[in-house]
Amino acid sequence: MANITISKLHxxxxxxxxDARASxxxxxxxxxxxxxxxxxxxxxxxxxxxxxxxxxxERESNTSILRSFDLAVIxxxxxxxxxxxxx
Numbered sequence: 001m002a003n004i005t006i007s008k009l010h011x012x013x014x015x016x017x018x019d020a021r022a023s024x025x026x027x028x029x030x031x032x033x034x035x036x037x038x039x040x041x042x043x044x045x046x047x048x049x050x051x052x053x054x055x056x057x058e059r060e061s062n063t064s065i066l067r068s069f070d071l072a073v074i075x076x077x078x079x080x081x082x083x084x085x086x087x
Contacts, residue, residue: 004050014030052081
């Protein structure tokens with residue numbers, strides 16, 4: 001299992017370090033309204049990002065994950081993403 005470390009850069013931007021076979025660093029932005037909709041207020045944005053990376057890592061290696069992206073982009077590649085976050 002990969003080790004995921006999340007650092008908040010500011011309200012809408014985070015740095016995510018993934019330590020697996022290879023180490024990668026990703027810059028993720030997320031609109032607060034989008035984060036609220038997916039988490040339904042059950043957990044903080046950092047936890048949403050962690051769950052999102054766990055979701056991605058179940059489907060691809062960390063070296064295949066975009067280095068910089070907005071969290072909403074995941075649903076374009078994986079239509080089941082949003083539903084899996086709200087469950």
